[in-house]
Amino acid sequence: MTIKTIKQHLADLKHGQVSSVELTSDYLARIASSELNAFISVNPETALAAAKHADEERAAGSDKPLLGLPIAHKDIFCIDGTRTTCGSKILENFTAPYTATVVNRLSDAGTISLGKTNMDEFAMGSSNENSYFGDVLNPWGNEVSRVPGGSSGGSAAAVAGQLVPASTGTDTGGSIRQPAAFCGLTGVKPSYGRCSRYGMIAFASSLDQAAPVTHTAEDAALLLNSMTGFDKRDSTSVEIENEDFTRDLNTPLDGLKIGLPKEFFGEGLDDEIAQRVADAIKVYESLGASVVDVSLPNAKLALAAYYVIAPAEASSNLARFDGVRYGYRTEHYDDLGQMYARTRSEGFGEEVKRRIMIGTYALSSGYYDAYYAKAQKVRRLISNDFDSLFQQVDVLIGPTTPTTAFTHGSRSDDPVAMYLNDIYTIPVNLAGLPAASIQCGLSSNGLPIGLQLITPYLQESRLLKVAHQFQLETDWHTLTAPSLEVA
Amino acid sequence: MFSWDKHWEVVIGLEVHAQLQTQSKIFSGSSIAYGAEPNTQTSAVDIALPGVLPVMNHEAVRLAVRFGLAVDAHINRTNVFARKNYFYPDLPKGYQISQMALPIVGAGTLDIETEDGTKQIGITRAHLEEDAGKSLHEDFQNETGIDLNRAGTPLLEIVSEPDMRSPSEAVAYLRKLHALVRYIEICDGNMQEGSFRCDANVSVRPRGQQELGTRTELKNINSFRFVERAIEYEIERQIDILEDGGEIVQETRLYDADNHETRSMRSKEEAHDYRYFPDPDLPPMVLEDSFIEEIRARLPELPEAKRSRFETDYDLNASDAELLTSERETADYFERVAAASDSDNKTIANWMTGELFANLNKSELSIEESPIRSAQLAELLDRLADDTLSGKTAKQVFAALWNQEGSVDEIIDSKGLKQITDTGAIETIVDEVIANCPDQVQQFKDGNDKVIGFLVGQVMQKSQGKANPQIANQLLKEKMK
Structure with missing residues (x-):
């Protein structure tokens, strides 16, 4: 089985080789027979109705850019009339009465939503093992059951498992790039503020960004064209003109200056990953790029700062899940305090509770300066580090993750070992920069390896160009999981 | 005047919540009109559905600036909104968006009239924040109803310096502030509907002592009369405790108007740790000088x-x-x-x-x-x-x-109240009165001028109040010469 890109699907739809109803039915059938547990909810009726409508629109001459294309949304995005759980028991039966801006924009562009993908509860996790709706299997796992990464694990597994051509996810500390790396895909986190956060359930508001996961950088550019843009309902969205992210894809890389931050190649990095990244750098050199060793001196503080800031914001963001107005409420309680305590104890999973506790502590009176205020200072230092590096280089390149996809249960008992998975991705979120993960090879046991690319704020077009040029030169992104070969 | 005047000095500071007269809520487009059916003025943002975000209402900012200019205060050009975190059923997000470190209005002043002349009361700050909803206990058995119509209503919290030295000064300040917010049309001042609410910080100290006594915060004092009475009660209570050798506990107390007393609501130990931090959903808001000058130019x-x-x-x-x-x-x-x-x-x-x-x-x-x-x-x-x-x-x-x-x-x-100004008509009555009151006429002639008042009164009586008293006076004098 070979991959099929959005671009190819759109060409088929346009030339009448397939109808949206046929395409949608095909993917719905794949989802129905899949055992990856990549979806929390599937909406066949609404998807087919939308596909039928898309075919009618096409017949009527519509030129919507993504008309009739089936996609899936991470279950963190509210969709009117659709169950939206955020991977949590506390929202198990919550039906959203409104639709997220990102989803609306993609629908307006003509996409068909097949369903909602599985995820770590409230986007907290790096393995999708924190979902109330069960573990997700990485299609590359083959004989051993491996994690797809997280928190957008369902979104990545669905694309890698070819249950959908592309899906949306979110990236707060690596939640789109790490699953993309583990599943051999392209994950692109835009600059903070590129996509509206309205209707996207908040984990850490100053870090969260919507992001696509696709087979190719070109597909990511096509989706981003319809996902991004200023939204007056999100005061943190950037007020700039929309741009065509496919614009620079085919610009050659002659003269590109690549920086290799030494902090991304230190202790803890798997040797094979280091080797594949080195191979990728050689590809870039062959394409006319020059390479220089650089340093992000404060990057080592990123993980600590992140695990203060993100839980602090989460502790406040998740206060609304109190059993009063919607969502889960405990059955037995004698008074208000007990209702709160039991609802939240029973409704939230372990990792979510752990982060609420950390965040509550970090913000509490007498500790604020030592934790939250200091973490914000570190954040500025890291941001400054990036700024000064981008005076010298055009793009920073390194591994996306220190290891390949690990087996289910292997990190579950050690939160810190789990957190270390995001050590290369987190600094990017703290600085609000765009970054991507693309596949750059396989490990000796046949698992995908991700290459991380980072560009300056709002330089998504450059980022996508650097990714696309690599994919023109190599074919790692076309590999499919062995489990699919059997099928 | 109270008995405590001689030995004790009273120190009072007030915190006033003025509801700003905007069309819509501070972070959503919902109406803030009073008295609608419960939960009919509530959008996705107001009820804090997952994924919603606040957007600043610029009219609320404008009204807050107008207040700042009216009390001659510094207007902070950079405004940061903070989350005040606590759980309560009528607080949908589990936090209130308020201002902490950088309030929109800095230090200002308000003059009040006292028995000893004009006194200047310091205004520490005024900041923008959102109101909570209401808990309804009456209509539900063993349950509480929540009405979120009020949630997200824009408030300006106006904090005074502890500059007032008596309940009457506190009321004078409150009345002055009340008049001001209505003057500049930022608040309708309706205390019954809760558009203008007051909390009082009250402490006492022996006269001559520099450091402040331990204070209590009085809540639920939503009329001028209650403010005065609640503070009076609280002063007496604190002095009684201190004179008995006791100590004041720093706490929040609720005024019970029916029983005219204050009751402990929560102590300092029970006080919430609000875990304030800058709201990441609202970037710092920077006010341009031109924006402020435009408001100043239109100040009434x-x-x-x-x-x-x-x-x-x-x-x-x-x-x-x-x-x-x-x-x-x-x-x-x-x-x-x-x-x-x-x-x-x-x-x-x-x-x-x-x-x-x-x-x-x-x-x-x-x-x-x-x-x-x-x-x-x-x-x-x-x-x-x-x-x-x-x-x-x-x-x-x-x-x-x-x-x-x-x-x-x-x-x-x-x-038939038209005054008789016709001299002829009045003259007839005057003649009658002179004829009927010979004693008084004689007294007048003997030099008792004051008796003229009695005679004019007689004329007025006979004319059922309609005679012009000046004309009657004049005619009487002429005729008694």
Whole structure:
């Protein structure tokens, strides 16, 4: 089985080789027979109705850019009339009465939503093992059951498992790039503020960004064209003109200056990953790029700062899940305090509770300066580090993750070992920069390896160009999981 | 005057929550109109659905700046909004968006009139925040209803310095502030509906002591009368404790108006740790100088300016000018009467501060609710000026106007109150009185001028109050020469 890109699907739809109803039915059938547990909810009726409508629109001459294309949304995005759980028991039966801006924009562009993908509860996790709706299997796992990464694990597994051509996810500390790396895909986190956060359930508001996961950088550019843009309902969205992210894809890389931050190649990095990244750098050199060793001196503080800031914001963001107005409420309680305590104890999973506790502590009176205020200072230092590096280089390149996809249960008992998975991705979120993960090879046991690319704020077009040029030169992104070969 | 005056000094600071008169909520487009059916003015943002985000209402910012300019305060150019975290069923997000480190309005001042003259009260700060919803306990058995119509209503919390030294000063400050927010049209001041709410921080210390005593915070004091009574009660309570050798516990106390007492609500130990931090959903808001100057240029006439204008333009004394400008509506009423009437300004002032205010107070009405409109008062005073009415009959017409018995002229006609200014008619009555009161006439002729008053009174009585007293006076004197 070979991959099929959005671009190819759109060409088929346009030339009448397939109808949206046929395409949608095909993917719905794949989802129905899949055992990856990549979806929390599937909406066949609404998807087919939308596909039928898309075919009618096409017949009527519509030129919507993504008309009739089936996609899936991470279950963190509210969709009117659709169950939206955020991977949590506390929202198990919550039906959203409104639709997220990102989803609306993609629908307006003509996409068909097949369903909602599985995820770590409230986007907290790096393995999708924190979902109330069960573990997700990485299609590359083959004989051993491996994690797809997280928190957008369902979104990545669905694309890698070819249950959908592309899906949306979110990236707060690596939640789109790490699953993309583990599943051999392209994950692109835009600059903070590129996509509206309205209707996207908040984990850490100053870090969260919507992001696509696709087979190719070109597909990511096509989706981003319809996902991004200023939204007056999100005061943190950037007020700039929309741009065509496919614009620079085919610009050659002659003269590109690549920086290799030494902090991304230190202790803890798997040797094979280091080797594949080195191979990728050689590809870039062959394409006319020059390479220089650089340093992000404060990057080592990123993980600590992140695990203060993100839980602090989460502790406040998740206060609304109190059993009063919607969502889960405990059955037995004698008074208000007990209702709160039991609802939240029973409704939230372990990792979510752990982060609420950390965040509550970090913000509490007498500790604020030592934790939250200091973490914000570190954040500025890291941001400054990036700024000064981008005076010298055009793009920073390194591994996306220190290891390949690990087996289910292997990190579950050690939160810190789990957190270390995001050590290369987190600094990017703290600085609000765009970054991507693309596949750059396989490990000796046949698992995908991700290459991380980072560009300056709002330089998504450059980022996508650097990714696309690599994919023109190599074919790692076309590999499919062995489990699919059997099928 | 209270017994504690000699030994104890009272220190009071007030925190006022003024609901800003915007069309919509501070972070959503929902209406803030009072009195709608529960939960009918609630959007996805107001009920804190997952994924929603706040968007600043710029009108609320404008009104807050207007207040800052009116109290001559520093306006902070960079505004940061913070989350105040606590759980309560009528607080949908589990946090209130407020301002902590950088409030929109910095230090300012407000002058109040006291027995010892004008006193300046410091305003520490005023910040923007959102209101919570309401918990409804009455209509539900063993359950609580939540109405989120009020959640997200824009509030300006105005914090004073602890500059007030008596309950009456506290009330004077509160009244002044109340008048001001209405003057500048940022708040309707309706205390019953909770548009203007007050908490008081109260402490006492031995006279001469520098450091402040331990304070308590009084809540639920939502009328001028309750503010005064609650503070009085609390002062007595604190002094009793201190004089018995006890210590004041820093706590929040609730005023119970029915039993006239304050009750402990929560102590300092039980106080919430609000875990304030900058709201990541709202980037710092920077105010341009041009924005502020535009608001300054449109600032309405402030009470102080209006008072001094009333003294100079209308030639009123300080006391009348103060009374007539204490509320914008009162001042507007006066100016409408003055514009419409030929009567002199002093007479208008006297009738307003006398007859009109007395009747309004008795009926507990505001001047806007007065049954006598400014045009009617102007007409009445014109009839007084042109001698159609005497002072006495004018009061009768005023009473009839108050009872909505008709127009000024209709009432004069129907009651036959037209003053007799015809000298011939009055002369007949004067002759009659002189004939009937020989003793008093003799006394007058013997040089007792004062007896003329009695004789004029007789004329008025016989004419049923309709004779012009000046003419009667004149005729009497002439005839008794």
